[in-house]
Amino acid sequence: MNIITTDNLTKKYNNLIAVDNVSFSVLKGEIFGFLGPNGAGKTTTIKMLTTLLNPTKGSANIIDFDIIKNRDKVRKNIGVVFQEPALDTELTGGENLDYHARMYAISRDKRKERINAVLKLVDLEDKIDIIVKNYSGGMKRRLEISRGLMHYPNVLFLDEPTLGLDAQTRRAIWNYVKKMNKEEGTTIFLTTHYMDEADYLCDRVGIIDRGKILVIDTIENLKNSIGNDVITLTCSNINSLENRLEKEKWIFNIKKHDSKLTLGVEKGDEKIPLIIEISQSEKIRIKSISVRKPTLDDVFLHFTGRTIREDEKKINVETQSRFRMRGGRR
Amino acid sequence: MKATEIQAIYVMWLRQMKRFIRSKSRLVSSIVQPLFFLFILGSGFRVAIFEGVGDYLSFLAPGIIAMAILFSSMFTGISVLWDKQFGFLQEVLVAPISRISIIIGRTLGGATVALIQGSIILLISLALGVQISGAIGLIFTLLFMVLIAFTAVGFGLVIASKMEDFQGFQLIMSLVVMPLLFLSSAFFPVTSNPTMKSIAMFNPLFYMVDGLRGSLIIGVETVNSPLFNLIIVIFICIFMMSIGSYLFSKMES
Numbered sequence: 001m002n003i004i005t006t007d008n009l010t011k012k013y014n015n016l017i018a019v020d021n022v023s024f025s026v027l028k029g030e031i032f033g034f035l036g037p038n039g040a041g042k043t044t045t046i047k048m049l050t051t052l053l054n055p056t057k058g059s060a061n062i063i064d065f066d067i068i069k070n071r072d073k074v075r076k077n078i079g080v081v082f083q084e085p086a087l088d089t090e091l092t093g094g095e096n097l098d099y100h101a102r103m104y105a106i107s108r109d110k111r112k113e114r115i116n117a118v119l120k121l122v123d124l125e126d127k128i129d130i131i132v133k134n135y136s137g138g139m140k141r142r143l144e145i146s147r148g149l150m151h152y153p154n155v156l157f158l159d160e161p162t163l164g165l166d167a168q169t170r171r172a173i174w175n176y177v178k179k180m181n182k183e184e185g186t187t188i189f190l191t192t193h194y195m196d197e198a199d200y201l202c203d204r205v206g207i208i209d210r211g212k213i214l215v216i217d218t219i220e221n222l223k224n225s226i227g228n229d230v231i232t233l234t235c236s237n238i239n240s241l242e243n244r245l246e247k248e249k250w251i252f253n254i255k256k257h258d259s260k261l262t263l264g265v266e267k268g269d270e271k272i273p274l275i276i277e278i279s280q281s282e283k284i285r286i287k288s289i290s291v292r293k294p295t296l297d298d299v300f301l302h303f304t305g306r307t308i309r310e311d312e313k314k315i316n317v318e319t320q321s322r323f324r325m326r327g328g329r330r
Numbered sequence: 331m332k333a334t335e336i337q338a339i340y341v342m343w344l345r346q347m348k349r350f351i352r353s354k355s356r357l358v359s360s361i362v363q364p365l366f367f368l369f370i371l372g373s374g375f376r377v378a379i380f381e382g383v384g385d386y387l388s389f390l391a392p393g394i395i396a397m398a399i400l401f402s403s404m405f406t407g408i409s410v411l412w413d414k415q416f417g418f419l420q421e422v423l424v425a426p427i428s429r430i431s432i433i434i435g436r437t438l439g440g441a442t443v444a445l446i447q448g449s450i451i452l453l454i455s456l457a458l459g460v461q462i463s464g465a466i467g468l469i470f471t472l473l474f475m476v477l478i479a480f481t482a483v484g485f486g487l488v489i490a491s492k493m494e495d496f497q498g499f500q501l502i503m504s505l506v507v508m509p510l511l512f513l514s515s516a517f518f519p520v521t522s523n524p525t526m527k528s529i530a531m532f533n534p535l536f537y538m539v540d541g542l543r544g545s546l547i548i549g550v551e552t553v554n555s556p557l558f559n560l561i562i563v564i565f566i567c568i569f570m571m572s573i574g575s576y577l578f579s580k581m582e583s
């Protein structure tokens with residue numbers, strides 16, 4: 001059963017098309033991810049789906065409620081953890097949750113019980129009475145995730161849930177996300193530009209770039225779609241080898257990137273001798289060659305023509321300045 | 331009104347109160363600053379004789395109370411910009427509550443805080459020997475205090491909806507609010523000079539200060555009667571709150 005469906009959802013900012021005729025659906029109970037570089041349109045999509053932005057064109061439904069005509073119903077059924085922190089740092093963790101629960105009309109007895117339950121889920125029970133400005137970055141994120149769950153939402157939106165967090169905290173948050181998906185049956189829509197995050201968490205992934213969805217599938221199918229094995233090689237005359245190899249039927253796809261060739265094939269180890277033979281006959285010298293299982297990075301490279309790491313460098317700089325701003329607000 | 335909306339208003343109110351009580355520096359400065367004015371101006375101008383002004387401290391006290399309420403409430407309106415900048419506004423806007431409840435709750439919270447501050451200054455003025463009027467005068471005083479608070483929150487909301495950062499706020503404070511305050515008769519009478527008097531007629535703050543003074547202090551000379559001032563201030567308040575709420579409800583996070 002579909003819990004989110006969008007139909008040609010589009011958002012224009014002046015001349016920029018931030019989200020471009022995006023159509024997809026999310027199944028009840030799954031963890032669905034939008035994977036894409038900075039500026040791909042992930043946050044804009046989430047803001048439209050959570051009723052904070054009006055689409056320029058197209059429509060979307062969440063559990064049969066239209067995001068424009070039936071805002072209140074949509075709002076009751078979703079929880080959101082925004083990319084930017086959205087806590088009141090002058091209040092305690094418990095107060096943040098309590099105020100949230102009141103706004104979602106949860107009764108007094110239920111509130112107490114639920115606050116304890118969601119705090120337990122993210123291991124923050126003992127921090128309930130501490131003012132949020134004294135929380136660490138990871139604790140704030142966990143508190144926000146637990147707050148998103150307070151009112152038993154059918155869908156929880158997580159916009160870059162582990163952006164700017166250290167490796168250990170990221171892993172902890174992944175486990176909380178998995179746990180609540182299992183224990184509470186919450187459908188999760190998340191966005192990320194981390195391959196490992198999408199790989200670890202998501203049942204299905206949509207790769208989004210420059211406002212367009214390039215492909216949507218399960219992680220396994222995505223990986224298989226570019227071949228069972230991936231061969232990467234460097235050589236002396238890369239262009240002529242690429243032209244020559246394009247004629248070979250047993251190569252599913254070829255990508256040239258960063259003075260490397262990446263080939264998708266079956267039974268990679270048997271293909272290495274073949275490639276060496278071909279290149280020798282063309283008088284091309286192979287400098288290095290390796291075979292491995294495809295990763296999401298390969299899938300991303302295949303569909304977008306570049307790796308996400310090039311974009312990520314930019315993001316890291318921006319993230320750092322954002323965190324500086326966060327710290328400086330007191 | 332639905333119970334959820336009342337809860338939402340209550341939460342917004344409670345949040346303002348909690349933040350106020352916890353922010354020690356705001357608590358202290360919001361009371362110390364007006365007292366500073368009261369003492370410095372009070373002792374400085376006491377020797378100067380303004381025409382038609384009896385006891386200067388009694389003249390000044392309502393002006394300082396109005397100023398304290400004005401600044402405090404404006405701050406509440408402006409702090410929406412804070413919430414926007416630091417994300418909390420999104421949490422509120424995505425909740426299944428109406429924008430109007432958000433505004434009402436915030437305004438009530440801001441007004442409560444401002445009234446507490448105003449009352450503290452009122453008590454201190456009493457201790458300093460300012461003579462105040464009876465029950466009816468106090469009821470009028472309270473009305474003026476509430477109306478000043480609502481108007482200023484509305485004005486703060488207008489600024490917050492239209493501005494992207496806090497620099498614009500500084501500009502408006504020094505180019506608009508301070509001159510209006512000086513020309514409102516809060517600190518010295520504007521009636522002695524005909525030009526200043528006619529300018530005052532277009533100054534919304536003048537009606538608030540003049541009205542508050544006429545209601546609170548016994549035997550003080552005011553330009554208009556408290557009732558006349560009250561009617562004008564009610565209109566100003568409705569006007570300001572409407573623009574403020576309209577702009578806020580249009581605001582995208």
Ligand SMILES: Nc1ncnc2c1ncn2[C@@H]1O[C@H](COP(=O)(O)OP(=O)(O)O)[C@@H](O)[C@H]1O
Pocket residue numbers: 013016018036037038039040041042043044045
């Ligand atoms: N309020 C805005 N006004 C103009 N352009 C915007 C605005 N918000 C986002 N954009 C642009 O829209 C594009 C998509 O942004 P966003 O959805 O934030 O991407 P992502 O979350 O994937 O990093 C970017 O090019 C961004 O610069």
Ligand SMILES: [Mg+2]
Pocket residue numbers: 042043044083159160
């Ligand atoms: Mg984003």
